[in-house]
Amino acid sequence: MENYLILLSERILLKAQSREDSVLLRRELFYLKQKNIDINLNTDDLKKTFWINIYNAYVLIIANEPRQHTSVFKQKRIKISRYHLSLNDIEYGILRNYSYNIGSIYINNPFYSKFIKTIAISQLDYNLHFLLNRGALSFNPSRV
Template sequence: MRINLLALSLVLLFSCCKVKEAPLGKQTATTTDFNELSETFLSNIKNGTDTKSIQEKLANTSLEELENALTTDAQRYAFWVNIYNAYIQVILQEHPEYYDDRRDFFSREQIDIAGETVSFAKIEHGIIRKSQWELGLGYFRKWFPDKFERKLRVKKRDYRIHFALNCGAKDCPPVAIYTPKRIDGQLNKGSEMYLKRTSDYNSETKVASVTSLFSWFRGDFGGKSGAKKILEEYDVIPDTKGVDLKYKNYNWTLDLNNFIDL
């Protein structure tokens, strides 16, 4: 009888201990707001504050943690545009000579994030443009994107990101800090400002001189007809009838610290 009572007591004690362990584990677990982290990343760059701890956090997080944190396209777009723009500033401020060979610069794997080392091209074309082939003009997707890309890419392409990504050049859009709640309005405002700044329309010849982005990523914009509709939407041209497009040369002069509030 004493043996049975002792055994019962041990079972109850063990059960109590197991019940108490679960809440303790939950209390010590932490969840990172990666959108907020990306916003702080850019804010620190803008204010001249050190960003090494943020870069370490991004490098040491797991693919699963990042995927679970970015569940909507609004979150994905805001995070990845901020990350792209932040690392352009960080890397080129330290190594402006990298811009001498831009093809190598954008394709080089040099950004540590979620256990991988990725390139600017992978972030832009693989994640933000949903696995588009870099040389496909926006008409051809990659055949076999890897797991990192598949897990983290957006669900739907949005042409407005071309007026938000800052590649470090003078003709690039300025750097804004994007948030998931406001990103739709921010992208609209940023697109309007960029297109009005970079476009010229001759009402007599009906020729609109526009950024080369419309040519390089024509499929993203819906071709020439889509580009003209976009220009009409943002009041760059009065209508699309009879309008011809002329693509301007892109000014690749290095121009950092070009921030704007949207």
Template sequence: MVPANNPPDAIDLSQQLLLAVRNGADANGLLQQLATMDSLDLLQQLYNDALRLTFWLNGYNAFVQILLQQEPALYTRRRAFFGRMAFVVAGMPLSLDDIEHGILRRSRIWWGLGFLQDPLPSIFEIAFRLQTPDCRIHFALNCGAASCPPIAVYRPEMIHAQLDLATRAYLSTEARYDSRKNIVYLPRLFLWFWGDFGGRKGTLKLLEHCGIITAGSRPKMRFKSYDWNLAPGSFVPEP
């Protein structure tokens, strides 16, 4: 028998929550466990970026789907939707913006194109945010819109391979290079988070890495519109 004072496994909780959402199961018990976790226990478990990426990506994607089920009409007011303090983790009320911009993007302001830091992050945010931001999160986070990437269940031992796969898969369908005109058409995510991707230089490097453009090419960039039509339940097919 597991001792009663053993803290729950945070990674397992995040995975089980996302699986419950995907399968239409009752997630209230899992939400309660996340809410009542001791913050020091959680911090000790999330001791590196692979673990933090896994926990917060799974949590964010599950929370979006739950909020869409609970208050679908709120989605028409997106700033209210993403700013709602709708979830509690280790005793701390959090919004989707808190998780994405504060924790996963390491305290970057959402409207700053990836260049502006929040000068007053919370103590919780400072403790749990990534040490090194990873631009590939933008191909893993699903905010409920039709233009969002599909949702996968992330695992710490596979997180970098999974993020690379998610990035390649998303760009293979959402980016297009016209070699005749030397123009690459990109998802609007690149414009919104230009600084996250390292500006033009970093974007070109990523596009080369993913095989969207040929090495050494320097195309003009055009940014596609974003389809905000609601598309809940977009999960990567089970193997």
């Protein structure tokens, strides 16, 4: 059985790669209920697949916009389940289990929201950096 959220994330990534309008699909993300996210993304593999696709899609969407700021990774412009997230929130909060790195050491950040802590993966995967940004360059929706 196909997972609706995985399919949605793949469709958004496809639209972003072909530079098509993805506003309606992104609106679906905004109106998702957290309960549906918890039910449909109930394993770390499903969470990684969904969030890597969303991350890469938004990297492309932001890159194709005319005006860019130096802090594009910090801007909270990704709307999911009525929350506003940044690319950093997805990478470090969700995919890296609400941690940040100092050199080669990862330290948990206690200031992430309850929403991020609830949907974050439970097991840190040190190979994620290979899938972020690079997956958006040549289409291959992430199927971890």
